[in-house]
Amino acid sequence: MVGGGFVKHLLRNHDLIAERTGVDLQIKKIAEKDFSRVPAELSSRTTDDWKSLVNDPEVQIVVELMGGKNLALEVAKAALTAKKPLVTANKALLAHAGEELFGLADKNQTGIYFEASVGGGIPIIKALREGLCANHISSIHGIINGTCNYILTRMANEGKAYEEIIVEAKKLGYAEADESLDVDGIDTAHKAAILASLAYGFWVKMEDIHIEGIRTISALDISYAQKLGYTIxxxxxxxxxxxxxxxVRVHPTLIPSDSVLASVSGVYNAVAVEGDVVGKTLYYGRGAGADATASAVLCDVAEAAADLGVNKSSRFTSHDIYGKVAKIDQVETRYYVRLSALDQPGVLAQVATIFGKHGIGISSVYQPEEHSDETVPLLMVLDKAREAKFQDAYSEIKQLAVIKEPCQAIRLEDFS
Amino acid sequence: MVGGGFVKHLLRNHDLIAERTGVDLQIKKIAEKDFSRVPAELSSRTTDDWKSLVNDPEVQIVVELMGGKNLALEVAKAALTAKKPLVTANKALLAHAGEELFGLADKNQTGIYFEASVGGGIPIIKALREGLCANHISSIHGIINGTCNYILTRMANEGKAYEEIIVEAKKLGYAEADESLDVDGIDTAHKAAILASLAYGFWVKMEDIHIEGIRTISALDISYAQKLGYTIxxxxxxxxxxxxxxxVRVHPTLIPSDSVLASVSGVYNAVAVEGDVVGKTLYYGRGAGADATASAVLCDVAEAAADLGVNKSSRFTSHDIYGKVAKIDQVETRYYVRLSALDQPGVLAQVATIFGKHGIGISSVYQPEEHSDETVPLLMVLDKAREAKFQDAYSEIKQLAVIKEPCQAIRLEDFS
Structure with missing residues (x-):
């Protein structure tokens, strides 16, 4: 998919790229299992043997667009060992083997170019490590999975359930047949690992990232959040x-509806970056798709060629160490809580007492008029508290005789 | 102002920049008229003779942050003639003398770095010419003057008149004592010239840019636009x-209120860029202020140093020719029109007949209930038409006996 987009746009915009960057990009060889996907004019340069491509002395830059973690890792290592710069859009590969691959690149004095790995065509990698190079990064808040944002946007606009929208998203091609990588937050976590590495100068282990997906989000909570001035x-x-x-964490989050990030709808991605010098910035665009991703891959190939032209392995320093990730139960966040409470006096007092006992302030309470069967919804927005404390209080509250299932707790960021 | 921010953040974040980019930036000399503005630790390196700075063999990069067009031009030319890269935040300088300065830089095999000239700390120059280097630029829509956006945002939120808000903006430091450079659109036009040069590879002459400011925008039109689903x-x-x-044009514009660009409020800037490969992208942040601008200047100095390290004058090609700008009367746009019509039958028919005669379609009509004295407001959103045709029709309509002053016409972009 991305490979096809890359080839198409390189052939089409070759002269423009040459004019702007001074490099003349040529496709020397294509390694492909299915030759029918290669444009006729390039069929003579197509092989099913990727090793012959990597080892061809005329190939100066290796572009890996196959995806997946196993064969892609083998190709990446072979390219770097052959001292050839690697261009990749593969976030899973970098999130799992970034430390190893950047170490190998350093050892072989070559570079890895990965603009397409996060945010599709948005030049977010470039912005973070070049444009904002003078900034300590105070925070990154990213909507970086188009499938999830498409589903949440439709749920918000149409008031429909997750189960209904996911079926339609699959039919329309906005979700994969196996949706778990997207909707369970794994893909977002891969990209978060890459962004974190740029912000902090060290890699984080995938297993250290707290990950929650969107399967449990209901149209009801989206609608209540809207009433409170938030978007999920x-x-x-x-x-x-x-x-x-x-x-480094990935989870559904309430954000203020009047923030620019909240206005990012459908399949679009956006990354809000706050720096100690620049203040708040935000980068927006299509986070996936053959065309948008090709834009980033082409930029990387032009960069790699420019670096080769001056015998520089890469313009910016890389890093190949792991750093410490804060455990989620130590993290301080705010929460939105929806409780199903029996419709009787004294319930609010019981709930408030438990939060108070754990030192958690209640920022606002909202009890909508509507109710189903015996319970009424009781909504609360809490002040900042340590996760462990919140979880203790929340379990205790759910055990109250006056509180029934379903209950829901979603974290909230107010960007303050 | 910006000079102070630059010095402060360079001293503070020197090690971070060195770690990320591999360059060790040192302030060798400061040319300043008012020595009291220089931090004590740098006073021994301060001079009031800028020529001694530019010609100091130890000075490798010249950073021009004085602003203005005359002395700044002299400094810029001296630096380039001395074969030293020039870093500048000066949009007026580049808009007026870009062609000459880039020609001089090429002749002397050195570079001009100007990230801070548009959008303050937003790395928009880098995004356009590096991140999107594989794209033909289909369109740029930029909110690139914080003063104007602050005024329009407050007019929209508070329903107050321009005259009232500009007074408060001056008191609060959001507008200069002489506001004309900002509110008349000149500053936006300077920046538009720079963005256009990156999009098209040629410079445009300031006098070829159609410029309208915000002085004539009323709270009434902002409110009507909102009712029609647009933001000005x-x-x-x-x-x-x-x-x-x-x-290349600068004017107040109605844009769809549900667009990300419309959500950009207060002093913030944003630039929406559409490319033929990447599709729609957007870049957001603080467009002015000592800190945000310093972030961009620091990035440029690090880039210039990296380029010096590999004996490259600049990574991307520059251009020193002028290109053709379309005359505004040949441009096709949509219009929002507010007419003050006598409250009698047949008025709409007369107006519609004139638009029809000039081949201009009416997309929607809205007549609010309220009215003052003898006239009623008649609002229309028109289909796309050539400017000259619209102006002909509009003059003719304003001469109708049933149409009184005030009337207002504001262009509209639907991003389609």
Whole structure:
């Protein structure tokens, strides 16, 4: 898919790229299992043996667009070992083997170019490590999975359930047949690992990232959030933690509806980056698709060629160490809570007492008129509290005789 | 102002920049008229003789942050003639003398770095010419003057008149004592010239840019626009024109309220860029202020240093020719029109007949209930039409006996 887009646009915009960057990009060889997908004019340069491509002395830059983690890792290692710069759009590969691959690149004095790995065509990698190079990164809040944002946007606009929208999203090609990589937040976490590495100068382990997906989000909570002035988005959140660790977490999040990030709808992606010098910035565009991704891959290939032209392995320093991620139960966040409470006096007092006992302030309470069967919805927005404390209080509240299922708790970021 | 921010953040974040980019930036000399503005630790390196700075063999990069067009031009030319890269935040300088300065830089095999000249800390120059280097630019829509956006946002939120808000904006430091450079659209036009040069590879002459400011915008039109689903922003608009020319224009514009650009409020800037490969993208942040601008200047200095390290004058090609700008009367746009009509039958028919005669379609009509004295407001949103045709029709309509003053016409972009 992305390979096809890359080839198409390179052939089409070759002269423009040459004019702007001074490099003359040529496709020397294509390694492909299905030759029918290669344009006729390039069929003579197509092989099913990727090793012959990587080892061809005329091939100066290797572009890996196959995806997946196993064969892609083998190709990436072979390219770097052959001292050839690697261009890749593969976020899973970098999230799992970034430390190893960047180490190998350093050892072989070559570079890895990965603009297409996060945010599709949005030049977010370039913005973070070049444009904002003078900034300590205070926070990153990213909507970086188009499938999840498409589903949440439709749920918000149409008031329909997740189960209904996911079926339509699959039919329309906005969700894969196996949707779990997207809707369970894994893909967002892969990209979060890459963004965190740029913000902090170290890699984080996938297993250290707290990940929640969007399957449990109901149209009801989206609608209540709207009434309270918030929009629910699946966010990657990256922040420094007080204990010299990095917060890297992925979960559905209430954000203020009047923020620019909340206005990002459908399949679009956006990454809000706050720096200590620049203040708040935001980058927006299509986060996936053959065309948008090709734009980023082409930029990377032009960069790699420019670096080869001056014998530089890469313009910016890379890093190949792991850093500490803050444990989720130590992280301080705010929460939106929806409880199903028996419609009787004294319930609010019981709930408030438990939050109070755990030192958690209640910022606002909302009890809508409507109710189903014996319970009424009781909505609360809480002040900042440590996750562990919140979870203790929340379990205790759910055990109250006056509180029934379903209950829901979703974290909230107010960008303050 | 910006100089102070630059020095402060360079001293503070020197090690971070060195770690990320591999360059060790040192302030060798500061040319300043008012020595009291220089931090004590740098006073021994301060001079009031800028020539001694430019000609100091130890000075490798010249950073011009004085602003203005005359002395700044002299400094810029001296630096380039001395074969030293020039970093500048000076949009007026580049808009007026870009062609000459880039020609001089090429002749002397050195570079001009100007990230801070548009959008303050937003890395929009880098995004356009590096991140999107594989794209033909289909359109740019920029909110690139914080003062105007602040005024329009407050007018929209508070329903107050321009005259009232500008007074408060001056008191609060959001507008200069002489506001004309900002509110008349000149500053936006300077920046539009720079963005256009990156999009098209040629410079445009300031006198070829159609410029309208925000002084004539009323709270009434902002409120009517909102009812029709639009928000009024001062935009720089850059698009290819059908006749191989470039459209470069600055004027108040109605844009759809549900667009991301419409959600950009207060002093913030945003630039929406559409490319033929990447599709729609957008870049957002603080467009002015010592800190945000310093972020961009620091990025440029690090880039210039990296380029010096590999003996490259600049990574991307520059251009020193002028290109053709489409005349505003040849441009096709949509219009929002507010007429003050006598409250009697047949008025709409007379107006519609004139638009029809000039081949201009009416997309929607809205007549609010309220009215003052003898007239009623009649609002229309028109289909796309050539400017000259619209102006003919509009003058003719304003001469109708049933149409009184005030009337207002504001262009509209639907991003389709």
């Amino acid at each position: 988005k699946l966010l990657a959140i990256i922040k420094p933690d007080e204990n010299n660790a990095a917060q | 922003k001062l935009l720089a608009i850059i698009k290819p024109d059908e006749n191989n020319a470039a459209q």
